[in-house]
Amino acid sequence: MRLRFALGAHLPSQFTETDFYHCAVTPNLDWEPLASVFHYHFLPAKRGKFLVSIAACADCHTPQEKGQPVSGMDFAGGFVLDGPWGRVASANLTPDPSGVPYYDEAQFLRTLRTGYAGAREVNQIMPWSTFRNMSDEDLKAIYAYLKTLQPVKHRVDNSLPPTYCKVCRQSHGAGDQN
Numbered sequence: 001m002r003l004r005f006a007l008g009a010h011l012p013s014q015f016t017e018t019d020f021y022h023c024a025v026t027p028n029l030d031w032e033p034l035a036s037v038f039h040y041h042f043l044p045a046k047r048g049k050f051l052v053s054i055a056a057c058a059d060c061h062t063p064q065e066k067g068q069p070v071s072g073m074d075f076a077g078g079f080v081l082d083g084p085w086g087r088v089a090s091a092n093l094t095p096d097p098s099g100v101p102y103y104d105e106a107q108f109l110r111t112l113r114t115g116y117a118g119a120r121e122v123n124q125i126m127p128w129s130t131f132r133n134m135s136d137e138d139l140k141a142i143y144a145y146l147k148t149l150q151p152v153k154h155r156v157d158n159s160l161p162p163t164y165c166k167v168c169r170q171s172h173g174a175g176d177q178n
Helices: 002-006 017-024 033-041 044-054 057-061 105-114 136-146
Strands: 080-083 086-089 162-164 171-173
Touching: 017 033, 044 136, 105 136
Parallel strands: none
Antiparallel strands: 080 086, 162 171
């Protein structure tokens, strides 16, 4: 049964950290795949990093210049999207005070489930309607990962008119406040 875990089967809820260590010291058992299963199951931020990567969150939440991410601005928001939804700049997801440090886990889940950040509606370009179908465990893992990001001071506010931002070299709401 433990070999199934090494081959990538899902972990049952009763699989514990102790089971992992017992598997890791079992002779003739390749424990490296078990290590990745352990990280996925017991370290939500690691799973969150994987989920954020496959969802390509950085593509929209990192400002770009000439199609390339602006160095040092990972997840700092300010990437401007124009379309039928209007003109909107992505949010700063870092734990800096200019980002979303006030989001607790419950508010983060509520926002991705409902499309509302408090009383404010999240713009339709943000695929919250896809994220709402994710498990609580996966959304909590994403939240845990976002809390590990390097804080980046970068104010983005779509309720204000766009102004030039010397930090990301884009024009977005609150750009002149950076």
